[in-house]
Amino acid sequence: MATRSATPKRSGVNDGGGTPSAPRADARALRAQGHRTHAKLLDAGMVVLRDRGYHAARVDDVVRIADVSHGTFYLYFTNKEDLFRALATQCAEEMTSRIGSLGVVDSGADGLAELERWVDGFVTCYAEYGVVIRAWMEDQVSSRDLARLGTRTFRTVSATLVARLAEASPDADEGEVALSAAALVAMIERFTYFVTSRGLDLPPGEVVRTLAALIHRGFFHGSIN
Amino acid sequence: MATRSATPKRSGVNDGGGTPSAPRADARALRAQGHRTHAKLLDAGMVVLRDRGYHAARVDDVVRIADVSHGTFYLYFTNKEDLFRALATQCAEEMTSRIGSLGVVDSGADGLAELERWVDGFVTCYAEYGVVIRAWMEDQVSSRDLARLGTRTFRTVSATLVARLAEASPDADEGEVALSAAALVAMIERFTYFVTSRGLDLPPGEVVRTLAALIHRGFFHGSIN
Amino acid sequence: MATRSATPKRSGVNDGGGTPSAPRADARALRAQGHRTHAKLLDAGMVVLRDRGYHAARVDDVVRIADVSHGTFYLYFTNKEDLFRALATQCAEEMTSRIGSLGVVDSGADGLAELERWVDGFVTCYAEYGVVIRAWMEDQVSSRDLARLGTRTFRTVSATLVARLAEASPDADEGEVALSAAALVAMIERFTYFVTSRGLDLPPGEVVRTLAALIHRGFFHGSIN
Amino acid sequence: MATRSATPKRSGVNDGGGTPSAPRADARALRAQGHRTHAKLLDAGMVVLRDRGYHAARVDDVVRIADVSHGTFYLYFTNKEDLFRALATQCAEEMTSRIGSLGVVDSGADGLAELERWVDGFVTCYAEYGVVIRAWMEDQVSSRDLARLGTRTFRTVSATLVARLAEASPDADEGEVALSAAALVAMIERFTYFVTSRGLDLPPGEVVRTLAALIHRGFFHGSIN
DNA sequence: TATGAATGAGTGTTCATTCAT
DNA sequence: TATGAATGAACACTCATTCAT
Numbered sequence: 001m002a003t004r005s006a007t008p009k010r011s012g013v014n015d016g017g018g019t020p021s022a023p024r025a026d027a028r029a030l031r032a033q034g035h036r037t038h039a040k041l042l043d044a045g046m047v048v049l050r051d052r053g054y055h056a057a058r059v060d061d062v063v064r065i066a067d068v069s070h071g072t073f074y075l076y077f078t079n080k081e082d083l084f085r086a087l088a089t090q091c092a093e094e095m096t097s098r099i100g101s102l103g104v105v106d107s108g109a110d111g112l113a114e115l116e117r118w119v120d121g122f123v124t125c126y127a128e129y130g131v132v133i134r135a136w137m138e139d140q141v142s143s144r145d146l147a148r149l150g151t152r153t154f155r156t157v158s159a160t161l162v163a164r165l166a167e168a169s170p171d172a173d174e175g176e177v178a179l180s181a182a183a184l185v186a187m188i189e190r191f192t193y194f195v196t197s198r199g200l201d202l203p204p205g206e207v208v209r210t211l212a213a214l215i216h217r218g219f220f221h222g223s224i225n
Numbered sequence: 226m227a228t229r230s231a232t233p234k235r236s237g238v239n240d241g242g243g244t245p246s247a248p249r250a251d252a253r254a255l256r257a258q259g260h261r262t263h264a265k266l267l268d269a270g271m272v273v274l275r276d277r278g279y280h281a282a283r284v285d286d287v288v289r290i291a292d293v294s295h296g297t298f299y300l301y302f303t304n305k306e307d308l309f310r311a312l313a314t315q316c317a318e319e320m321t322s323r324i325g326s327l328g329v330v331d332s333g334a335d336g337l338a339e340l341e342r343w344v345d346g347f348v349t350c351y352a353e354y355g356v357v358i359r360a361w362m363e364d365q366v367s368s369r370d371l372a373r374l375g376t377r378t379f380r381t382v383s384a385t386l387v388a389r390l391a392e393a394s395p396d397a398d399e400g401e402v403a404l405s406a407a408a409l410v411a412m413i414e415r416f417t418y419f420v421t422s423r424g425l426d427l428p429p430g431e432v433v434r435t436l437a438a439l440i441h442r443g444f445f446h447g448s449i450n
Numbered sequence: 451m452a453t454r455s456a457t458p459k460r461s462g463v464n465d466g467g468g469t470p471s472a473p474r475a476d477a478r479a480l481r482a483q484g485h486r487t488h489a490k491l492l493d494a495g496m497v498v499l500r501d502r503g504y505h506a507a508r509v510d511d512v513v514r515i516a517d518v519s520h521g522t523f524y525l526y527f528t529n530k531e532d533l534f535r536a537l538a539t540q541c542a543e544e545m546t547s548r549i550g551s552l553g554v555v556d557s558g559a560d561g562l563a564e565l566e567r568w569v570d571g572f573v574t575c576y577a578e579y580g581v582v583i584r585a586w587m588e589d590q591v592s593s594r595d596l597a598r599l600g601t602r603t604f605r606t607v608s609a610t611l612v613a614r615l616a617e618a619s620p621d622a623d624e625g626e627v628a629l630s631a632a633a634l635v636a637m638i639e640r641f642t643y644f645v646t647s648r649g650l651d652l653p654p655g656e657v658v659r660t661l662a663a664l665i666h667r668g669f670f671h672g673s674i675n
Numbered sequence: 676m677a678t679r680s681a682t683p684k685r686s687g688v689n690d691g692g693g694t695p696s697a698p699r700a701d702a703r704a705l706r707a708q709g710h711r712t713h714a715k716l717l718d719a720g721m722v723v724l725r726d727r728g729y730h731a732a733r734v735d736d737v738v739r740i741a742d743v744s745h746g747t748f749y750l751y752f753t754n755k756e757d758l759f760r761a762l763a764t765q766c767a768e769e770m771t772s773r774i775g776s777l778g779v780v781d782s783g784a785d786g787l788a789e790l791e792r793w794v795d796g797f798v799t800c801y802a803e804y805g806v807v808i809r810a811w812m813e814d815q816v817s818s819r820d821l822a823r824l825g826t827r828t829f830r831t832v833s834a835t836l837v838a839r840l841a842e843a844s845p846d847a848d849e850g851e852v853a854l855s856a857a858a859l860v861a862m863i864e865r866f867t868y869f870v871t872s873r874g875l876d877l878p879p880g881e882v883v884r885t886l887a888a889l890i891h892r893g894f895f896h897g898s899i900n
Numbered sequence: 901t902a903t904g905a906a907t908g909a910g911t912g913t914t915c916a917t918t919c920a921t
Numbered sequence: 922t923a924t925g926a927a928t929g930a931a932c933a934c935t936c937a938t939t940c941a942t
Contacts, residue, residue: 033901055280055365059937069903071940080937137415138363139422140278179427179435186415190362191408197364202404210404218443258921258926284912294928299913483922505730505815509916519924521919530916587865588813589872590728629877629885636865640812641858647814652854660854668893706904734933744907749934 091129316354541579766804
């Protein structure tokens with residue numbers, strides 16, 4: 001797959017802590033070569049994460065796949081976790097841009113279509129960043145700030161739903177709507193996970209349609225067949 | 226919490242590796258003292274699993290909490306995994322007995338009540354065995370047979386739903402019902418997880434009522450307000 | 451096989467060292483029951499030694515086969531090694547009695563016959579105590595006195611050969627004869643080992659005849675066919 | 676002793692167990708430093724093997740003697756056994772090259788001289804690789820392929836003898852010759868062992884002369900004095 | 901900018917031996 | 922006389938991280 005976001009922005013979240021810890025891997029002016037290596041490591045990290053999962057991911061694997069030495073890895077990332085942070089940041093950006101907004105969802109065909117667009121965005125993100133998303137949902141991340149990044153991202157996604165759910169069920173109070181949104185996100189994520197990563201094979205298009213229909217009917221009073 | 230099922234049934238799955246020398250942790254006739262230690266280890270295992278998660282669980286922690294020596298651990302379990310298998314078996318039994326059946330769910334108050342009973346069973350199991358259930362759902366288990374135990378358990382639970390969903394939506398074809406059931410299970414599990422193990426404070430009774438209502442309305446044409 | 455020498459004589463070799471070390475497992479007046487247990491342990495020890503070899507022999511295996519508890523083992527033997535010492539003592543006795551003497555070996559049929567008798571004695575001992583003999587020959591024994599017992603036993607066996615070899619080659623000096631005897635013992639032991647414990651299938655009677663003929667011809671100027 | 680064969684050829688036999696993650700000790704391009712360490716480990720392995728024997732050899736000892744860390748060991752060998760495999764391979768090569776061939780052995784002085792050359796080769800190998808050879812002869816090796824390597828090596832050595840023994844005793848049938856060869860190898864190995872590793876001290880040159888004379892007379896109708 | 905080499909704390913598991921009952 | 926239970930030192934192996942070149 002393509003190499004995206006090869007800019008080493010050094011996740012920015014944690015750097016505020018006391019001593020300016022590591023002198024290396026810091027925001028450095030990278031030349032073409034450096035950019036290439038950085039990108040290779042990010043991509044390799046993605047591959048390893050996908051293949052081995054968050055906990056079983058080894059720096060060894062990453063550098064082998066990226067075809068660089070161990071030393072080089074620590075030239076670009078202070079930590080194993082730092083690599084994951086970078087990946088997570090990519091993921092958060094993509095999710096926000098793809099499913100950070102949701103148009104009005106009425107009970108008719110238009111509402112269903114809008115829902116399908118949104119669900120499709122989610123499923124697409126999942127295909128790429130499934131492991132990261134899961135690490136968030138399953139609270140596997142070890143560091144505080146990585147967890148916070150996840151929480152924030154999901155709150156953003158939830159918020160788009162809350163607004164629409166409130167419109168669809170004007171009688172429901174705020175708490176009820178929030179819980180519905182949570183349940184909805186939960187359902188979408190797990191369902192996509194089952195279909196994507198486990199045996200439940202179902203053509204990708206079908207996944208989106210099925211999920212959207214389910215949500216439309218169950219949460220938006222949808223009445224399409 | 227109480228000590229349950231202190232009988233060391235030693236799941237019988239013989240590892241089959243190398244010379245079978247002396248099977249330490251094999252089915253032994255235990256006396257009172259032995260039962261106590263076995264139970265202490267199971268309980269400690271549960272605690273460690275809860276605190277550290279499946280992957281980060283260390284035998285070290287287990288024996289420290291159970292207040293026994295390292296050697297003692299391997300007197301009762303052949304493996305770290307063997308302990309988890311025992312825990313998982315307990316979980317599977319409890320789930321099957323508690324939510325292995327679901328009465329007819331009509332669209333009225335009776336249906337909602339039955340649903341609440343069922344959801345309550347799930348939430349109760351989750352309070353006790355959440356980590357195990359999550360390990361299954363998140364496919365964290367490393368061994369074949371542990372994974373199979375999970376699959377089987379969840380199929381049992383799903384099956385109870387499929388039957389009722391089919392009754393509630395006679396027009397839906399088999400595949401649609403299966404997918405709905407999957408989505409339903411996914412939603413219940415994740416929702417309970419969020420509420421139980423993450424910040425989403427909600428009184429336990431409320432969780433059950435909320436979930437049941439959501440399901441009743443969304444999946445069983447429920448019409449209670 | 452039968453239980454031999456069930457009398458717990460506590461190998462006698464090491465007891466002379468300083469403090470009367472272990473208060474248990476000492477020469478005790480055993481009743482019938484005790485004798486039985488002691489014998490069971492000896493037999494089990496033999497079995498384990500045969501099956502697992504000297505180094506891989508585990509107390510665990512011994513007590514399991516003898517069907518007694520760990521504690522009981524240490525009631526009869528101070529050590530794992532102590533059990534081996536007892537076994538080795540048995541072996542030394544049997545070897546001394548069976549092949550502690552060798553008649554005149556002339557170059558004719560009578561010489562060959564006498565040689566066959568002697569070799570048969572060795573092979574018989576080997577069938578029973580092979581592991582012990584090998585442990586001696588291969589210097590696997592960890593303790594000083596166990597090694598000494600082996601050395602002494604083999605010196606006894608060697609001595610019977612030296613006398614006869616000297617008669618057969620009157621011209622050879624003392625050193626030459628000693629070396630020949632050593633080479634002879636070496637050959638017999640290894641050859642028997644190969645045939646007995648490794649793939650070299652050969653009917654037991656044939657082993658004896660072959661070895662005797664080889665020795666007769668090579669070391670005693672034998673001229674039978 | 677000198678450092679030989681520092682090239683890490685990593686015997687190629689893939690263990691095949693579990694996920695192949697990152698094969699640490701795999702064929703890596705070594706630089707001078709790496710070669711040095713690899714050689715240090717091989718040498719240390721030899722020392723430990725000699726001092727402690729095959730079973731009692733500890734990785735701990737090896738790294739202490741080689742003066743490297745534990746981790747470093749596993750950078751060069753996948754296993755404790757892998758180190759032994761490397762040593763055994765060295766041994767097999769040396770034996771094959773030194774005693775893989777034996778010229779015609781007549782009953783005169785020339786035959787004796789050729790025999791002495793051959794025996795000297797064996798004794799030399801033994802001085803260096805005694806422990807490995809013994810591990811083979813005594814069947815102490817745990818792994819299948821290590822054992823096979825030993826069998827093959829000894830078959831090669833045996834074969835050189837079989838050919839000559841057949842010439843020397845044209846009347847003997849095939850089976851007899853094979854058994855004689857086996858007995859011969861057995862004798863040579865054990866004799867050398869006794870002399871080399873146990874108390875029987877005898878000047879090295881004398882060992883060779885004695886053994887060769889013994890064999891010449893006993894197996895090749897030798898008639899020198 | 902990159903690399904091969906080295907490290908060492910940490911982790912699961914084994915096993916001879918002791919002890920209270 | 923016997924037992925079930927417990928112990929803890931010992932050992933093989935892993936892996937994130939550092940460093941000299």
